[in-house]
Amino acid sequence: MARTDAIVLGAGIVGTSTALQLARRGLGVALVDRRAPGEETSYGNAGIIEGNTIFPPAFPSSSRALLRIALKRAPEANYHLRHLPRAAPWLLAFWAASRPHRLVETARIIRPLFSRALAEHEALLAAAGAAGYLRRAGWLKLYRSDAAVAAIGRELDLAQEFGIACRRLDLDGARALEPDLAPVFRHAVHWPDAASVSNPLAVTRAYAAHLARLGGVVLTGNARSLHRADGRWRIDTAEGPVDASEVVLALGPFAPGALDPLGIRLPLGIKRGYHRHFRTGGSAALTRPVVDVENGYCLAPMEQGIRLTTGAEFAACGAPPTPVQLDRLLPTARALFALAEPVEATPWMGCRPCFADSRPVIGRAPGHAGLWLAYGHGHWGLTLGPATGRLLAEMMTGETPFCDPAPYGAERFKC
Ligand SMILES: Cc1cc2nc3c(=O)[nH]c(=O)nc-3n(C[C@H](O)[C@H](O)[C@H](O)COP(=O)(O)OP(=O)(O)OC[C@H]3O[C@@H](n4cnc5c(N)ncnc54)[C@H](O)[C@@H]3O)c2cc1C
Numbered sequence: 041m042a043r044t045d046a047i048v049l050g051a052g053i054v055g056t057s058t059a060l061q062l063a064r065r066g067l068g069v070a071l072v073d074r075r076a077p078g079e080e081t082s083y084g085n086a087g088i089i090e091g092n093t094i095f096p097p098a099f100p101s102s103s104r105a106l107l108r109i110a111l112k113r114a115p116e117a118n119y120h121l122r123h124l125p126r127a128a129p130w131l132l133a134f135w136a137a138s139r140p141h142r143l144v145e146t147a148r149i150i151r152p153l154f155s156r157a158l159a160e161h162e163a164l165l166a167a168a169g170a171a172g173y174l175r176r177a178g179w180l181k182l183y184r185s186d187a188a189v190a191a192i193g194r195e196l197d198l199a200q201e202f203g204i205a206c207r208r209l210d211l212d213g214a215r216a217l218e219p220d221l222a223p224v225f226r227h228a229v230h231w232p233d234a235a236s237v238s239n240p241l242a243v244t245r246a247y248a249a250h251l252a253r254l255g256g257v258v259l260t261g262n263a264r265s266l267h268r269a270d271g272r273w274r275i276d277t278a279e280g281p282v283d284a285s286e287v288v289l290a291l292g293p294f295a296p297g298a299l300d301p302l303g304i305r306l307p308l309g310i311k312r313g314y315h316r317h318f319r320t321g322g323s324a325a326l327t328r329p330v331v332d333v334e335n336g337y338c339l340a341p342m343e344q345g346i347r348l349t350t351g352a353e354f355a356a357c358g359a360p361p362t363p364v365q366l367d368r369l370l371p372t373a374r375a376l377f378a379l380a381e382p383v384e385a386t387p388w389m390g391c392r393p394c395f396a397d398s399r400p401v402i403g404r405a406p407g408h409a410g411l412w413l414a415y416g417h418g419h420w421g422l423t424l425g426p427a428t429g430r431l432l433a434e435m436m437t438g439e440t441p442f443c444d445p446a447p448y449g450a451e452r453f454k455c
Pocket residue numbers: 049050051052053054055072073074075076077078079080081082083084085086087088089090261262263264290291292293294297298312313314315349350390391392393415416417418419420421422423424
């Protein structure tokens with residue numbers, strides 16, 4: 041029987057960062073996953089560390105946009121009809137959380153966590169010898185119509201209030217930053233203080249390797265084997281059972297499978313997303329991620345090629361992939377940037393773990409001593425992994441948390 045101070049279940053970016061933050065505070069840590077670190081949702085994101093983010097993604101506010109989605113003509117969203125009855129309560133809560141005053145409220149609530157996002161990554165990247173993956177060139181959001189850019193006035197006002205740098209650009213200004221973008225848009229906003237990584241999988245792997253250097257262990261095991269034994273938590277792994285007094289559950293979209301048997305049911309929704317890498321035509325290149333806002337996709341330069349990522353698909357995590365959004369987007373994306381042939385035979389699919397109020401759950405699991413939760417990071421798991429890990433590690437070790445953890449507690453769901 042192996043004993044350690046803390047077991048972290050789930051070696052995505054959130055769990056691996058949390059394990060590392062605990063190990064940096066001197067705790068013995070076992071990081072347990074059924075796969076190798078970083079191979080699920082954390083593999084396929086757009087690589088953006090969005091410390092500058094203000095508003096969360098919102099339910100469409102115009103009936104025209106909603107109709108386009110309902111008719112399956114929208115590139116930014118798709119759904120499986122048979123999934124809608126199950127998703128309905130979540131969608132209703134998401135709609136309520138998307139009212140303008142709630143979005144502003146959320147922007148203020150999540151700011152403390154976001155404001156630490158880049159600094160915490162920088163610290164871990166430097167310690168892990170992985171700073172070479174980081175690009176500090178910001179990200180660029182493109183707007184094709186005057187109406188679309190007019191709609192972000194509130195966001196820009198809040199950016200000023202929060203002290204977040206942003207630069208409004210016209211077509212020429214944007215093309216001065218990214219000369220290979222075609223002139224199919226009218227406006228852009230450059231958020232210079234955001235950053236991005238050129239290989240999210242490599243970053244999670246580097247954090248896991250650094251954990252091992254600090255004395256932590258990375259083990260193979262099934263989180264569903266978690267149980268109480270002799271007054272401690274116990275998990276079965278390929279190397280035998282491991283005991284600890286503290287357990288962090290960081291299973292992203294897979295969390296409900298391990299929490300249900302413990303009687304913990306929080307209203308997690310799933311927004312699936314896809315990506316595919318493309319080679320570039322000729323010498324075309326991008327130096328930072330570029331988002332085509334009205335069409336809901338991102339072009340992110342990665343080591344593997346240009347990664348085209350999609351918006352949301354409302355479908356069960358385990359249902360077969362239906363990458364129709366990529367098909368809808370491709371002509372639009374190709375008109376913007378010279379994407380040549382795809383690198384892989386089939387697109388990648390992942391499941392964003394989302395709470396309707398766009399906040400993760402970070403803190404104690406109600407009713408279970410020594411059990412901690414860190415999941416539900418939605419569109420921002422890469423961004424918030426290290427900041428989440430720090431906040432949780434501070435709570436677990438009795439340090440003063442760098443921000444008030446109350447808004448991220450599971451108790452907000454009145455469970
Ligand atoms: C298309 C797309 C683009 C995105 N772009 C961005 C972006 O640019 N910036 C950003 O910040 N975020 C982005 N995201 C969101 C981000 O990728 C996720 O929020 C993040 O990866 C979630 O990380 P996680 O560690 O919580 O989950 P995961 O990475 O899914 O990790 C969970 C881990 O738990 C393990 N696991 C599951 N079940 C078990 C079990 N029973 N036993 C043991 N282990 C188990 C899995 O193997 C996995 O390793 C994007 C997401 C998508 C889909």
